[in-house]
Amino acid sequence: MNPLSQLPSVDRLLSAAALAALVDVHGRAIVTGTVREVLAEARSTAREGAPVPDEAALLARVGAGVTAKTLPKLRPVFNLTGTVLHTNLGRAPLPEEAVQALVAAARSPCALEYDIDSGGRGDRDDIVSELLCELTGAEAATVVNNNAAAVFLLLNTLAPKKQVIVSRGELIEIGGAFRVPDIMSRAGAKLVEVGTTNRTHLKDFAEAINPRTAMLMKVHASNYAIHGFTHAVPEAELAALAHQHQLPFVIDLGSGTLADLAVYGLPHEPTPREAIAAGADLVTFSGDKLLGGPQAGLLVGRRDLIVKLKKNPLKRALRVGKLTLAALEAVLALYRDPDRLHLRVTAVRQLTRPAADIAAQAARLLPALQAALNGLAVTAGIVALKSQIGSGSLPVDRLPSAGFAVRPQGRKGGVLNRIEQGLRALPKPVIGRIEDGALLLDLRCLAAHEEPEFAAQLSASRGLGT
Numbered sequence: 001m002n003p004l005s006q007l008p009s010v011d012r013l014l015s016a017a018a019l020a021a022l023v024d025v026h027g028r029a030i031v032t033g034t035v036r037e038v039l040a041e042a043r044s045t046a047r048e049g050a051p052v053p054d055e056a057a058l059l060a061r062v063g064a065g066v067t068a069k070t071l072p073k074l075r076p077v078f079n080l081t082g083t084v085l086h087t088n089l090g091r092a093p094l095p096e097e098a099v100q101a102l103v104a105a106a107r108s109p110c111a112l113e114y115d116i117d118s119g120g121r122g123d124r125d126d127i128v129s130e131l132l133c134e135l136t137g138a139e140a141a142t143v144v145n146n147n148a149a150a151v152f153l154l155l156n157t158l159a160p161k162k163q164v165i166v167s168r169g170e171l172i173e174i175g176g177a178f179r180v181p182d183i184m185s186r187a188g189a190k191l192v193e194v195g196t197t198n199r200t201h202l203k204d205f206a207e208a209i210n211p212r213t214a215m216l217m218k219v220h221a222s223n224y225a226i227h228g229f230t231h232a233v234p235e236a237e238l239a240a241l242a243h244q245h246q247l248p249f250v251i252d253l254g255s256g257t258l259a260d261l262a263v264y265g266l267p268h269e270p271t272p273r274e275a276i277a278a279g280a281d282l283v284t285f286s287g288d289k290l291l292g293g294p295q296a297g298l299l300v301g302r303r304d305l306i307v308k309l310k311k312n313p314l315k316r317a318l319r320v321g322k323l324t325l326a327a328l329e330a331v332l333a334l335y336r337d338p339d340r341l342h343l344r345v346t347a348v349r350q351l352t353r354p355a356a357d358i359a360a361q362a363a364r365l366l367p368a369l370q371a372a373l374n375g376l377a378v379t380a381g382i383v384a385l386k387s388q389i390g391s392g393s394l395p396v397d398r399l400p401s402a403g404f405a406v407r408p409q410g411r412k413g414g415v416l417n418r419i420e421q422g423l424r425a426l427p428k429p430v431i432g433r434i435e436d437g438a439l440l441l442d443l444r445c446l447a448a449h450e451e452p453e454f455a456a457q458l459s460a461s462r463g464l465g466t
């Protein structure tokens, strides 16, 4: 007898109760498609001599197939990597106020480019430009899709076919193929490098200025630091030199927080307000790094220059959508009350969380982790860790933190990889890191309200890594 004839038909499988339930949830098309794939696969392996699966096995494969296809790709995860602003995990989580504003803007029509008072057409930048000016001391502001786009728009508008003078020590690459020299040439500007990697002086800039110079530029070297015999020209001196020659002085701040994070014990990071006060004509920074908002590129500075940027047709191509503006407006509004940033802006709260608080959380959660690791040849304990800020912000500084270290009992480290995979396979994947023979889970970014969910899925996952 031909073993293939034992395989049920598509219709027969579809009539099973388990699949009717799947059709209810996901629709007929995807379930039928998966049934066909599962049967085709069974036919092909049976032809190669594998046993023909029974109906229950086939139904289970269809169930697993439909689940795999319908799981969203952009899934929430627990970020226990120890890097707070993790670019691969979406950088800053939004504060609840921003989430609410974003959802409201998504759900119903909103006054995106509409002036409710006059009933006339509005400008989408107006949603945040007043707040940005208030928070930075700038005359005017505009917003694009990210800071890379902000730098690109600035160069393309103010320096086409002209020269931009930058210190050699600032020709940086930021992850994801943003390199200052490349962005410069793509934007149509000519890079003029001055000084050396470690030392650049005012006279280096002064000697490079000529009639083809469009601007002086400073790039905040946010993702690395050089130490030792170094010199960079103070911003106020560069601004004065540029203004002597009627040239704009622009700064790409990168992270650019709007508050002085030093009051929270974090290292000082230059702010747009300081840059403007030092004489910068335009400053660009990211919305989703230390600021703790949505992905966006913010440009603040002189009104006449912002007007020029907004007239560039590229601005239309780089503009942000209503969801971004809704979230950004809500986050900026929180900065009006700098005293409570550490409570209200999620990224700032995570960055300022005391190590003792994190260690106490680790003590509460250790039993759930130990239950999940039950029976495996590993030990799990609470350890002091150092978190990173991430996204190239404050690259050298580490924040005292706490979490778990899982170590193999024997010499073999393979068990750690299996546990790490097991954690990623949980309903809300847990992302940690393996370092120096240990699996490390830094709890800095686990909020108190997430603890029950975190513990429950660990407790339910007995045999993690087996």
Ligand SMILES: *Cc1c(COP(=O)(O)O)cnc(C)c1O
Pocket: 146, 147, 148, 149, 151, 174, 178, 219, 220, 221, 222, 223, 252, 253, 254, 255, 285, 286, 287, 296, 297, 391, 392
């Ligand atoms: C991060 C960064 C950028 C790019 O900003 P995105 O918002 O990621 O596009 C550009 N310049 C500097 C100095 C940066 O730190």
